[in-house]
Amino acid sequence: MKIAKFGGTxxxxxxxxxxxxxxxxxxxxxxxxxxxxxxxRYKEDTKVTDLLIACAMKFMQDGEAxxxxxxxxxxxxxxxxxxxxxxxxxxVIAEDLYQRMxxxxxxxxxxxxxxxxxxxxxxxxxxxxxxxxxxxxxxxxHPKDAGFIVSxxxxxxxxxxxxxQNLQKLRERQGIVIFxxxxxxSTEGTIATFSRGGSDITGAILAAALAADLYENFTDVDSVFxxxxxxxxxxxxxxxxxxxxxxxxxxxxxxxFHEEALIPAFKAKIPVCVKNTNNPTxxxxxxxxxxxxxxxxxxxxxxxxxxxxxxxxxxLMNREIGFGRKLLQILEEEGLSYEHTPSGIDNxxxxxxxxxxxxxxxxxxxxxxxxxxxxDDVMVVHNLALIMIVGEGMRRAIGVASRATKALAAANVNIxxxxxxxxxxxxxxxxxxxxxxxxxxxxxREFFMLSEVAH
Ligand code: ASP
Numbered sequence: 017m018k019i020a021k022f023g024g025t026x027x028x029x030x031x032x033x034x035x036x037x038x039x040x041x042x043x044x045x046x047x048x049x050x051x052x053x054x055x056x057r058y059k060e061d062t063k064v065t066d067l068l069i070a071c072a073m074k075f076m077q078d079g080e081a082x083x084x085x086x087x088x089x090x091x092x093x094x095x096x097x098x099x100x101x102x103x104x105x106x107x108v109i110a111e112d113l114y115q116r117m118x119x120x121x122x123x124x125x126x127x128x129x130x131x132x133x134x135x136x137x138x139x140x141x142x143x144x145x146x147x148x149x150x151x152x153x154x155x156x157x158h159p160k161d162a163g164f165i166v167s168x169x170x171x172x173x174x175x176x177x178x179x180x181q182n183l184q185k186l187r188e189r190q191g192i193v194i195f196x197x198x199x200x201x202s203t204e205g206t207i208a209t210f211s212r213g214g215s216d217i218t219g220a221i222l223a224a225a226l227a228a229d230l231y232e233n234f235t236d237v238d239s240v241f242x243x244x245x246x247x248x249x250x251x252x253x254x255x256x257x258x259x260x261x262x263x264x265x266x267x268x269x270x271x272x273f274h275e276e277a278l279i280p281a282f283k284a285k286i287p288v289c290v291k292n293t294n295n296p297t298x299x300x301x302x303x304x305x306x307x308x309x310x311x312x313x314x315x316x317x318x319x320x321x322x323x324x325x326x327x328x329x330x331x332l333m334n335r336e337i338g339f340g341r342k343l344l345q346i347l348e349e350e351g352l353s354y355e356h357t358p359s360g361i362d363n364x365x366x367x368x369x370x371x372x373x374x375x376x377x378x379x380x381x382x383x384x385x386x387x388x389x390x391x392d393d394v395m396v397v398h399n400l401a402l403i404m405i406v407g408e409g410m411r412r413a414i415g416v417a418s419r420a421t422k423a424l425a426a427a428n429v430n431i432x433x434x435x436x437x438x439x440x441x442x443x444x445x446x447x448x449x450x451x452x453x454x455x456x457x458x459x460x461r462e463f464f465m466l467s468e469v470a471h
Contacts, residue, residue, distance in 0.1 A: 017047050017228050018043065018047070018231070018232055019048045019050065019219055019223040019231050020040060020048070020049050020050070020219075020232045020234060021051075021232065021233050021234065022051050022052060022234045022293060023055065023233075023234065023236065023293075024053060024055020024063055024064075024065075026055075026236065026293040027051055027053065027054045027055065028054050028056060028061075029094070029095060029098065030095050030097075030099045033099060033142070033146060034146075035293050035296075036051075036293060037143070037146060037147055039234065039296050040147075040192060042296075045229070045230075048192070048195060048226065049195065050195050050196075050219040051140050051143055051195070051197060051215070052139065052197050052198065052215040053065045054091055054092075054139060064088060065135045067084065067087050067091070068132055068134055068135055069128065069131065069132060071084035071085050071087075071088060072117070072127060072131040075121070076121050076124065081117060085117055088113055089106070089109065089113060092109045092110075095142060096142060096145075099142070099146045100149070101142070101145050101149060105141065105145050109141065109142075112137070113134055117131065123170075125170035125171055126168075126207075126208075129170045129199065129206075130206075130207050133196070133199035135198070136196035136198045137158075140156050140194045143194050147194070153192065154192040154193075154194055155190075155191055155193055155194065156194045157186065157193050157194065157195050159195070159200050159201060162182065162183055163183060164179055164182070164183065164200040164218075165178060165179045165182065165200060166179070166199075166200035166202060167202065167208065168203075168208050169208065171208075171209060171211065173200060173202075175200065175217075175221050175280070176203070179200070180221070180224065181225075183221070183225035183226065184225055184226065196218075197214065197216070197218035197219060198214045199218075200218075210274075210276070211276070213271070213274045214276070214277075216276075217274055217280075219231055219233060220278070220288070223281060223284070223286045224286055227286075230286070230289060231286050231287070231289070232288075232291055233273060233277075233288055233289065233290050233291065234293045235272060235293070237272065237290075238253060238298045239253040239292075240253075240270065240272050242315060242316045242317065243316065243318070243464075244269065244319070244456070247456050248460050252464055255299065255301060255302065256303075256304060256308070257301060257307065257316075258304060258307045259281065259282040260408065260439070260441050261316065261408060262303050263278055264441055264442040265316045265406050267318070267404070268320045269319060270318050281303070285305055287303065287304045288302070288304075289301070289302050289303070307408055313409040314405050314410065314463045314464075315408075316406050316407070317405055317460055318403075318406065319403045319404065319455070321400070321401035321452050322369060322371060324367070324373050324398045324400055325365045325368075325432070325433070325446065326381065326382075326385070326394065327363065327365050327395045327396075328363060328364050328394050329362055329363035329364075329391065329392050329394075330362060330389065330390070330391040330392050330393075332362065333361070333364065339364075340357070340364065343366065343385065343389060344366070346381060346384045346385060350380060350381055352373070352377070354368050356435050356444070358435045370399070370400070373396065373398070381396075382394055382396065399448060400432065400433075400446050400447075400448070401447050401448065401449045401455070402444050403444070403445045403455050403459060405459060405463070406442045407441070408441055416443065417434070417436070419462050420462065420463075421445075422462075423461065424447070426458065427454050429447055429454055429458065430447065431446065432447060432448065
Protein backbone atom coordinates (compact mmCIF):
# COMPACT_ATOMS: atom_id res chain seq x y z
CA MET A 17 0.00 0.00 0.00
CA LYS A 18 1.22 3.46 -0.89
CA ILE A 19 0.43 6.94 0.37
CA ALA A 20 0.59 9.52 -2.39
CA LYS A 21 0.86 13.18 -1.48
CA PHE A 22 0.48 15.91 -4.08
CA GLY A 23 1.81 19.42 -3.64
CA GLY A 24 0.21 22.74 -4.51
CA THR A 25 1.31 23.01 -8.14
CA UNK A 26 -0.18 19.53 -8.73
CA UNK A 27 -3.57 20.88 -7.65
CA UNK A 28 -3.29 24.33 -9.18
CA UNK A 29 -5.89 23.86 -11.91
CA UNK A 30 -8.17 21.28 -13.53
CA UNK A 31 -5.50 20.07 -15.92
CA UNK A 32 -3.14 19.33 -13.03
CA UNK A 33 -5.88 17.61 -11.04
CA UNK A 34 -6.54 15.33 -14.00
CA UNK A 35 -2.86 14.37 -13.99
CA UNK A 36 -3.09 13.65 -10.26
CA UNK A 37 -6.09 11.39 -10.77
CA UNK A 38 -4.41 9.58 -13.68
CA UNK A 39 -1.42 8.89 -11.44
CA UNK A 40 -3.61 7.68 -8.60
CA UNK A 41 -5.62 5.39 -10.86
CA UNK A 42 -2.54 3.98 -12.57
CA UNK A 43 -1.57 2.03 -9.44
CA UNK A 44 -4.14 0.22 -7.28
CA UNK A 45 -1.72 0.39 -4.34
CA UNK A 46 -2.27 4.15 -4.12
CA UNK A 47 -5.01 3.89 -1.53
CA UNK A 48 -4.59 7.12 0.40
CA UNK A 49 -4.10 10.44 -1.35
CA UNK A 50 -3.06 13.56 0.53
CA UNK A 51 -3.61 16.89 -1.18
CA UNK A 52 -2.31 20.42 -0.74
CA UNK A 53 -4.27 23.57 -1.46
CA UNK A 54 -4.19 24.80 -5.07
CA UNK A 55 -0.79 26.39 -5.58
CA UNK A 56 0.67 28.66 -8.22
CA ARG A 57 -0.39 28.16 -11.84
CA TYR A 58 2.42 30.37 -13.09
CA LYS A 59 5.36 32.13 -11.49
CA GLU A 60 3.60 35.35 -10.45
CA ASP A 61 0.42 33.62 -9.33
CA THR A 62 -0.67 33.50 -5.66
CA LYS A 63 -1.18 30.26 -3.75
CA VAL A 64 -4.67 29.72 -2.34
CA THR A 65 -3.14 29.52 1.16
CA ASP A 66 -1.76 33.03 0.72
CA LEU A 67 -5.10 34.27 -0.66
CA LEU A 68 -6.76 32.85 2.45
CA ILE A 69 -4.28 34.58 4.75
CA ALA A 70 -4.89 37.89 2.94
CA CYS A 71 -8.64 37.36 3.30
CA ALA A 72 -8.35 36.63 7.03
CA MET A 73 -6.16 39.69 7.63
CA LYS A 74 -8.53 41.98 5.76
CA PHE A 75 -11.55 40.63 7.61
CA MET A 76 -9.91 41.12 10.99
CA GLN A 77 -8.98 44.66 10.06
CA ASP A 78 -12.16 45.85 8.36
CA GLY A 79 -14.89 43.39 9.33
CA GLU A 80 -15.36 42.56 5.65
CA ALA A 81 -13.24 41.00 2.91
CA UNK A 82 -15.62 40.35 0.09
CA UNK A 83 -13.12 40.86 -2.69
CA UNK A 84 -10.51 38.63 -1.04
CA UNK A 85 -13.06 35.91 -0.35
CA UNK A 86 -14.26 36.04 -3.94
CA UNK A 87 -10.68 35.58 -5.17
CA UNK A 88 -10.50 32.29 -3.26
CA UNK A 89 -13.92 31.09 -4.38
CA UNK A 90 -13.03 31.95 -7.97
CA UNK A 91 -10.01 29.61 -7.88
CA UNK A 92 -12.24 26.71 -6.84
CA UNK A 93 -15.06 27.72 -9.18
CA UNK A 94 -12.72 27.66 -12.15
CA UNK A 95 -11.34 24.26 -11.20
CA UNK A 96 -14.81 22.79 -10.62
CA UNK A 97 -16.11 24.16 -13.91
CA UNK A 98 -13.14 22.89 -15.89
CA UNK A 99 -13.59 19.47 -14.30
CA UNK A 100 -17.30 19.68 -15.23
CA UNK A 101 -18.38 19.05 -11.65
CA UNK A 102 -21.55 21.10 -11.56
CA UNK A 103 -22.51 24.03 -9.35
CA UNK A 104 -23.26 22.21 -6.13
CA UNK A 105 -19.67 21.65 -5.03
CA UNK A 106 -18.91 25.35 -5.59
CA UNK A 107 -21.82 26.28 -3.34
CA VAL A 108 -20.57 23.91 -0.66
CA ILE A 109 -17.08 25.44 -0.84
CA ALA A 110 -18.33 29.04 -0.92
CA GLU A 111 -20.48 28.43 2.14
CA ASP A 112 -17.63 26.75 3.97
CA LEU A 113 -15.33 29.68 3.25
CA TYR A 114 -17.91 32.26 4.28
CA GLN A 115 -18.57 30.46 7.53
CA ARG A 116 -14.88 30.31 8.37
CA MET A 117 -14.30 33.94 7.49
CA UNK A 118 -17.15 35.17 9.67
CA UNK A 119 -16.08 33.07 12.68
CA UNK A 120 -14.87 34.53 15.93
CA UNK A 121 -11.39 35.96 15.51
CA UNK A 122 -10.61 36.93 19.10
CA UNK A 123 -7.71 34.48 18.97
CA UNK A 124 -5.85 35.65 15.86
CA UNK A 125 -3.64 32.58 15.43
CA UNK A 126 -6.52 30.19 15.85
CA UNK A 127 -8.62 32.14 13.36
CA UNK A 128 -5.77 32.24 10.84
CA UNK A 129 -5.37 28.47 11.06
CA UNK A 130 -9.08 27.94 10.53
CA UNK A 131 -8.80 30.02 7.36
CA UNK A 132 -5.54 28.52 6.11
CA UNK A 133 -6.86 24.97 6.52
CA UNK A 134 -9.70 25.74 4.12
CA UNK A 135 -7.26 25.50 1.22
CA UNK A 136 -6.47 21.81 1.53
CA UNK A 137 -9.88 20.90 2.95
CA UNK A 138 -11.72 22.14 -0.12
CA UNK A 139 -9.04 20.83 -2.44
CA UNK A 140 -9.70 17.34 -1.05
CA UNK A 141 -13.45 17.74 -1.56
CA UNK A 142 -12.91 18.62 -5.22
CA UNK A 143 -10.53 15.75 -5.93
CA UNK A 144 -12.88 13.22 -4.32
CA UNK A 145 -15.80 14.64 -6.27
CA UNK A 146 -13.91 14.44 -9.53
CA UNK A 147 -12.89 10.82 -8.96
CA UNK A 148 -16.51 9.98 -8.15
CA UNK A 149 -17.61 11.70 -11.36
CA UNK A 150 -15.33 9.24 -13.18
CA UNK A 151 -17.11 6.35 -11.49
CA UNK A 152 -14.25 5.65 -9.08
CA UNK A 153 -14.93 4.69 -5.48
CA UNK A 154 -13.34 7.58 -3.62
CA UNK A 155 -14.09 9.31 -0.36
CA UNK A 156 -13.10 12.65 1.14
CA UNK A 157 -12.12 12.02 4.75
CA HIS A 158 -12.25 14.79 7.28
CA PRO A 159 -9.20 14.81 9.62
CA LYS A 160 -11.57 15.13 12.60
CA ASP A 161 -13.43 11.94 11.64
CA ALA A 162 -10.15 10.12 11.20
CA GLY A 163 -8.84 11.20 14.62
CA PHE A 164 -5.98 13.27 13.23
CA ILE A 165 -5.30 14.94 16.58
CA VAL A 166 -2.65 17.61 16.96
CA SER A 167 -1.48 20.01 19.65
CA UNK A 168 -3.12 23.42 19.68
CA UNK A 169 0.10 25.23 18.74
CA UNK A 170 -1.44 27.27 15.98
CA UNK A 171 0.70 27.53 12.87
CA UNK A 172 3.13 25.00 14.28
CA UNK A 173 1.00 22.07 15.42
CA UNK A 174 2.54 18.75 16.42
CA UNK A 175 0.86 15.40 15.98
CA UNK A 176 -0.26 13.75 19.22
CA UNK A 177 0.76 10.10 19.74
CA UNK A 178 -2.82 8.81 20.00
CA UNK A 179 -3.49 10.00 16.45
CA UNK A 180 -1.43 7.12 15.06
CA GLN A 181 -3.75 4.54 16.53
CA ASN A 182 -6.88 6.37 15.36
CA LEU A 183 -5.55 6.67 11.84
CA GLN A 184 -5.00 2.94 11.49
CA LYS A 185 -8.77 2.57 11.02
CA LEU A 186 -8.43 4.25 7.64
CA ARG A 187 -7.21 0.88 6.38
CA GLU A 188 -10.74 -0.46 6.73
CA ARG A 189 -12.20 2.05 4.29
CA GLN A 190 -13.22 0.86 0.88
CA GLY A 191 -12.07 2.80 -2.13
CA ILE A 192 -9.55 5.60 -2.31
CA VAL A 193 -9.26 7.95 0.65
CA ILE A 194 -8.72 11.62 -0.20
CA PHE A 195 -7.25 13.36 2.80
CA UNK A 196 -6.53 17.09 3.16
CA UNK A 197 -2.97 17.88 4.20
CA UNK A 198 -1.60 20.60 6.47
CA UNK A 199 -3.98 20.55 9.44
CA UNK A 200 -5.52 18.51 12.21
CA UNK A 201 -7.78 18.98 15.21
CA SER A 202 -6.81 19.66 18.77
CA THR A 203 -8.46 17.72 21.58
CA GLU A 204 -10.58 20.84 22.20
CA GLY A 205 -11.89 20.54 18.65
CA THR A 206 -10.13 23.52 17.11
CA ILE A 207 -8.28 23.38 13.82
CA ALA A 208 -4.51 23.80 13.99
CA THR A 209 -2.14 23.77 11.03
CA PHE A 210 1.43 22.56 10.74
CA SER A 211 4.08 25.05 9.69
CA ARG A 212 3.97 26.22 6.06
CA GLY A 213 4.41 23.50 3.50
CA GLY A 214 3.11 21.06 6.09
CA SER A 215 1.04 18.79 3.87
CA ASP A 216 4.23 16.74 3.53
CA ILE A 217 3.96 16.10 7.26
CA THR A 218 0.37 14.86 6.97
CA GLY A 219 1.45 12.39 4.28
CA ALA A 220 4.35 11.12 6.37
CA ILE A 221 2.13 10.65 9.43
CA LEU A 222 -0.42 8.70 7.44
CA ALA A 223 2.32 6.59 5.88
CA ALA A 224 3.69 5.77 9.33
CA ALA A 225 0.28 5.14 10.92
CA LEU A 226 -0.84 2.85 8.13
CA ALA A 227 2.57 1.16 7.82
CA ALA A 228 2.63 1.94 4.13
CA ASP A 229 5.21 0.29 1.89
CA LEU A 230 6.04 3.61 0.31
CA TYR A 231 5.32 7.29 0.77
CA GLU A 232 5.23 8.98 -2.61
CA ASN A 233 5.64 12.71 -2.53
CA PHE A 234 4.60 14.23 -5.85
CA THR A 235 5.86 17.70 -6.64
CA ASP A 236 6.90 19.62 -9.74
CA VAL A 237 10.52 18.57 -10.18
CA ASP A 238 11.92 15.26 -11.41
CA SER A 239 14.02 14.67 -8.34
CA VAL A 240 15.94 16.19 -5.51
CA PHE A 241 18.93 17.88 -7.12
CA UNK A 242 22.46 17.87 -5.80
CA UNK A 243 22.48 21.68 -5.63
CA UNK A 244 20.10 24.58 -6.01
CA UNK A 245 19.15 24.75 -9.73
CA UNK A 246 18.75 28.52 -9.39
CA UNK A 247 22.48 28.80 -8.77
CA UNK A 248 23.96 25.78 -10.57
CA UNK A 249 22.98 25.02 -14.16
CA UNK A 250 21.56 21.53 -14.54
CA UNK A 251 22.69 20.13 -11.22
CA UNK A 252 22.96 16.34 -11.02
CA UNK A 253 19.82 14.48 -9.96
CA UNK A 254 20.05 12.48 -6.77
CA UNK A 255 18.73 8.94 -7.18
CA UNK A 256 18.98 7.84 -3.57
CA UNK A 257 19.43 9.63 -0.26
CA UNK A 258 19.35 8.59 3.36
CA UNK A 259 16.98 10.31 5.81
CA UNK A 260 20.01 11.85 7.48
CA UNK A 261 21.36 13.25 4.25
CA UNK A 262 17.97 14.69 3.37
CA UNK A 263 17.70 16.20 6.83
CA UNK A 264 21.07 17.92 6.48
CA UNK A 265 20.24 19.21 3.02
CA UNK A 266 16.81 20.43 4.12
CA UNK A 267 18.43 22.23 7.03
CA UNK A 268 20.49 24.38 4.73
CA UNK A 269 17.82 25.23 2.24
CA UNK A 270 16.61 22.25 0.22
CA UNK A 271 12.88 22.80 0.34
CA UNK A 272 11.64 19.89 -1.78
CA PHE A 273 10.50 17.96 1.27
CA HIS A 274 9.47 19.46 4.63
CA GLU A 275 12.07 18.85 7.35
CA GLU A 276 9.50 17.75 9.91
CA ALA A 277 8.01 15.22 7.50
CA LEU A 278 11.17 13.17 7.72
CA ILE A 279 10.60 12.30 11.37
CA PRO A 280 7.54 10.01 11.08
CA ALA A 281 8.93 8.40 7.93
CA PHE A 282 12.31 7.84 9.55
CA LYS A 283 10.86 6.43 12.78
CA ALA A 284 8.60 3.99 10.96
CA LYS A 285 11.31 3.30 8.33
CA ILE A 286 8.95 4.07 5.46
CA PRO A 287 10.85 4.82 2.26
CA VAL A 288 9.95 8.12 0.65
CA CYS A 289 9.98 8.73 -3.08
CA VAL A 290 9.99 12.29 -4.41
CA LYS A 291 8.37 12.30 -7.85
CA ASN A 292 7.11 14.70 -10.50
CA THR A 293 3.38 14.96 -11.25
CA ASN A 294 4.29 16.39 -14.64
CA ASN A 295 6.65 13.52 -15.45
CA PRO A 296 5.48 10.55 -13.39
CA THR A 297 7.54 7.96 -15.25
CA UNK A 298 10.81 9.57 -14.16
CA UNK A 299 12.24 7.48 -11.31
CA UNK A 300 12.47 10.38 -8.84
CA UNK A 301 14.57 10.36 -5.67
CA UNK A 302 14.31 7.64 -3.05
CA UNK A 303 14.88 8.57 0.61
CA UNK A 304 15.78 5.47 2.61
CA UNK A 305 17.53 4.33 5.80
CA UNK A 306 20.66 2.97 4.15
CA UNK A 307 22.12 4.06 0.86
CA UNK A 308 23.58 1.26 -1.14
CA UNK A 309 24.26 2.88 -4.43
CA UNK A 310 27.85 3.88 -5.09
CA UNK A 311 30.37 5.26 -2.68
CA UNK A 312 30.58 8.86 -3.78
CA UNK A 313 31.44 10.86 -0.70
CA UNK A 314 29.22 13.85 -1.41
CA UNK A 315 25.59 13.63 -2.56
CA UNK A 316 24.55 17.23 -2.31
CA UNK A 317 25.58 20.77 -1.52
CA UNK A 318 23.23 23.21 0.15
CA UNK A 319 23.56 26.72 1.40
CA UNK A 320 21.65 29.23 3.42
CA UNK A 321 22.62 32.83 4.00
CA UNK A 322 20.38 33.63 6.92
CA UNK A 323 22.79 33.17 9.78
CA UNK A 324 24.78 35.39 12.10
CA UNK A 325 27.56 34.66 14.51
CA UNK A 326 28.41 35.93 17.99
CA UNK A 327 32.15 35.83 18.35
CA UNK A 328 33.41 35.83 21.94
CA UNK A 329 37.02 35.82 23.07
CA UNK A 330 38.53 35.74 26.51
CA UNK A 331 42.05 34.87 27.51
CA LEU A 332 42.20 31.50 29.34
CA MET A 333 38.60 30.67 28.40
CA ASN A 334 39.62 27.03 28.17
CA ARG A 335 40.31 26.92 31.92
CA GLU A 336 37.16 28.68 33.05
CA ILE A 337 34.67 26.10 34.23
CA GLY A 338 31.10 26.87 33.21
CA PHE A 339 31.92 29.53 30.63
CA GLY A 340 30.07 27.79 27.81
CA ARG A 341 27.05 27.12 29.96
CA LYS A 342 26.82 30.72 31.12
CA LEU A 343 27.12 31.98 27.57
CA LEU A 344 24.40 29.69 26.30
CA GLN A 345 22.27 30.50 29.33
CA ILE A 346 22.27 34.17 28.38
CA LEU A 347 21.01 33.19 24.94
CA GLU A 348 18.38 30.93 26.46
CA GLU A 349 17.18 33.68 28.77
CA GLU A 350 16.87 36.03 25.81
CA GLY A 351 14.78 33.44 23.95
CA LEU A 352 17.41 32.73 21.30
CA SER A 353 17.91 29.33 19.75
CA TYR A 354 21.44 28.56 18.61
CA GLU A 355 22.65 26.34 15.80
CA HIS A 356 26.39 25.64 16.17
CA THR A 357 29.23 26.51 18.51
CA PRO A 358 32.62 26.16 16.85
CA SER A 359 35.33 26.99 19.36
CA GLY A 360 39.04 27.65 19.81
CA ILE A 361 41.23 27.84 22.90
CA ASP A 362 40.34 31.34 23.98
CA ASN A 363 37.35 31.95 21.76
CA UNK A 364 34.00 30.58 20.83
CA UNK A 365 31.46 31.50 18.16
CA UNK A 366 27.79 30.88 18.48
CA UNK A 367 25.92 30.66 15.22
CA UNK A 368 22.26 31.60 15.15
CA UNK A 369 19.48 32.30 12.69
CA UNK A 370 19.83 35.94 11.79
CA UNK A 371 16.11 36.73 11.92
CA UNK A 372 16.19 36.31 15.71
CA UNK A 373 18.84 38.97 16.14
CA UNK A 374 17.22 42.37 15.78
CA UNK A 375 19.10 45.48 16.90
CA UNK A 376 17.50 45.58 20.35
CA UNK A 377 18.20 41.91 21.10
CA UNK A 378 21.74 42.26 19.82
CA UNK A 379 22.43 45.17 22.14
CA UNK A 380 21.07 43.34 25.19
CA UNK A 381 22.96 40.13 24.43
CA UNK A 382 26.27 41.87 23.75
CA UNK A 383 25.98 43.92 26.93
CA UNK A 384 25.12 40.91 29.03
CA UNK A 385 28.03 38.87 27.64
CA UNK A 386 30.42 41.75 28.29
CA UNK A 387 29.23 42.36 31.80
CA UNK A 388 28.42 38.90 33.08
CA UNK A 389 31.24 36.97 31.44
CA UNK A 390 33.88 39.71 31.54
CA UNK A 391 35.12 38.83 28.07
CA ASP A 392 37.94 40.54 26.15
CA ASP A 393 35.93 40.85 22.98
CA VAL A 394 32.43 40.18 21.73
CA MET A 395 31.26 40.88 18.23
CA VAL A 396 28.20 40.02 16.15
CA VAL A 397 28.73 39.27 12.47
CA HIS A 398 25.64 39.34 10.29
CA ASN A 399 25.13 38.07 6.75
CA LEU A 400 26.84 34.80 7.30
CA ALA A 401 26.16 32.01 4.83
CA LEU A 402 26.61 28.36 5.65
CA ILE A 403 27.63 26.06 2.83
CA MET A 404 26.95 22.43 3.67
CA ILE A 405 28.56 19.49 1.97
CA VAL A 406 26.48 16.41 2.65
CA GLY A 407 27.07 12.70 2.19
CA GLU A 408 27.21 9.54 4.29
CA GLY A 409 30.20 8.43 2.18
CA MET A 410 32.34 11.17 3.73
CA ARG A 411 32.91 8.98 6.76
CA ARG A 412 34.97 6.62 4.65
CA ALA A 413 36.53 9.12 2.28
CA ILE A 414 39.78 10.88 2.98
CA GLY A 415 40.43 14.39 1.77
CA VAL A 416 36.92 15.81 1.41
CA ALA A 417 37.74 18.83 3.58
CA SER A 418 40.97 19.44 1.77
CA ARG A 419 39.26 19.33 -1.63
CA ALA A 420 36.58 21.73 -0.43
CA THR A 421 38.99 24.23 1.11
CA LYS A 422 41.24 24.06 -1.94
CA ALA A 423 38.28 24.76 -4.20
CA LEU A 424 37.26 27.73 -2.03
CA ALA A 425 40.80 29.07 -1.98
CA ALA A 426 41.09 28.79 -5.75
CA ALA A 427 37.84 30.78 -6.06
CA ASN A 428 39.25 33.36 -3.67
CA VAL A 429 36.57 32.81 -1.04
CA ASN A 430 37.56 33.45 2.56
CA ILE A 431 36.30 30.83 5.02
CA UNK A 432 35.05 32.34 8.30
CA UNK A 433 34.28 29.06 10.00
CA UNK A 434 34.59 25.32 9.45
CA UNK A 435 32.46 22.83 11.33
CA UNK A 436 32.26 19.11 10.90
CA UNK A 437 29.44 17.53 12.86
CA UNK A 438 30.32 14.49 14.91
CA UNK A 439 28.08 12.36 12.72
CA UNK A 440 30.34 13.05 9.73
CA UNK A 441 27.34 13.28 7.43
CA UNK A 442 28.06 16.88 6.67
CA UNK A 443 30.73 19.51 6.69
CA UNK A 444 29.94 23.15 7.04
CA UNK A 445 31.74 26.23 5.83
CA UNK A 446 30.78 29.71 6.96
CA UNK A 447 31.40 32.40 4.35
CA UNK A 448 30.18 35.97 3.86
CA UNK A 449 26.73 36.01 2.27
CA UNK A 450 27.99 37.99 -0.73
CA UNK A 451 30.39 35.13 -1.51
CA UNK A 452 27.83 32.39 -1.12
CA UNK A 453 27.15 31.86 -4.80
CA UNK A 454 30.81 31.85 -5.72
CA UNK A 455 31.54 29.33 -2.96
CA UNK A 456 28.69 27.07 -3.99
CA UNK A 457 29.81 27.04 -7.60
CA UNK A 458 33.41 26.29 -6.68
CA UNK A 459 32.45 23.40 -4.42
CA UNK A 460 29.93 22.01 -6.87
CA ARG A 461 32.55 22.06 -9.59
CA GLU A 462 35.02 20.23 -7.38
CA PHE A 463 32.71 17.43 -6.32
CA PHE A 464 30.40 17.02 -9.27
CA MET A 465 32.20 18.17 -12.38
CA LEU A 466 35.85 17.38 -11.82
CA SER A 467 35.56 14.35 -9.59
CA GLU A 468 35.52 11.62 -12.24
CA VAL A 469 38.43 13.17 -14.08
CA ALA A 470 40.71 14.26 -11.30
CA HIS A 471 39.98 11.79 -8.51
N1 ASP B 1 -0.82 24.96 1.54
C1 ASP B 1 0.10 25.00 2.61
C2 ASP B 1 1.18 26.03 2.34
O1 ASP B 1 1.16 26.71 1.34
C3 ASP B 1 0.65 23.66 2.95
C4 ASP B 1 1.26 22.88 1.82
O2 ASP B 1 1.11 23.21 0.65
O3 ASP B 1 1.93 21.89 2.10
O4 ASP B 1 2.04 26.21 3.16
